[in-house]
Amino acid sequence: MKHQTLDQLHAVAKIESSAAYSAMTRNQRIERWAELLEQYPERCLAAFAGTEYLPLEERAGVRGEGSPIAVAFEDPVLRASGLKDDTYGEAKRFFELSDWQLHEIVCDCHAGATMKARWAAARVRATVRGNGFFAWLRQRIMY
Template sequence: MKHQTLDELHSVAGISPFAPALLMTRAQRLERWAELLEQNPLRCLAALVGTEHLYPGVRAEARAAGSPLTVAFEDPLLRASGLQSDTYGEAKSFFQLSDWELHEIVCSCHAGATMQASWAAGRVRRIAVGNRIVAWLRSRFVR
């Protein structure tokens, strides 16, 4: 195998700085989302209204301009990893969240009509950590 510099590789192949993002795990995607929210912790974000009361098809298409989902979708790295929109259904699928987990992050019944980005980041982190704890407990006690 011949060693080549990055410049040499650019001349023969298209190299994307986002290529490693395509291999992001669920935990890494959630961590990235939390980091993005924490970049501007006082940013006022819109909540989605009554997500738990919406019919599944309507819920999947629900969105609010300037929501925590919008923050994720504004990130080129998450878009390069496959995030296609800032809708509830797309975020649920991309971040591999249950309805109740995503509801905890974005629904107005928890935060009111608006929330600070730092509040949403804390919710994202709690869900990510909680899932790691559950996975660890399963590995220890469920065989």
């Protein structure tokens, strides 16, 4: 059996979604994102440059081929659950993350220009899990 993406299938057939995805909770969406990243742990992903310095409007529209967010958008389950595109702003909305949390996952100041998918998966989990008191304190100070 040959694996094809939904977009590839659309080129040769009319596709109608009959699978009804139940509403995923925030934690389920984030966990799925981490699992998708872990499927190819050595995959090199692109980081976003200086997200914390961009104006809010510009930051929301930032996207990059091969970014951790693009990996999430490649998934038909997350798209069917409401992920509309692979921009920073959409990932922030869909995964219900603060700017600080998403910055921790995708910004080049933490990983350099590229990162391994396994590193990004660990950041996804660590960012939402936090680190006890210091994560709580940072959240209170920053937002």
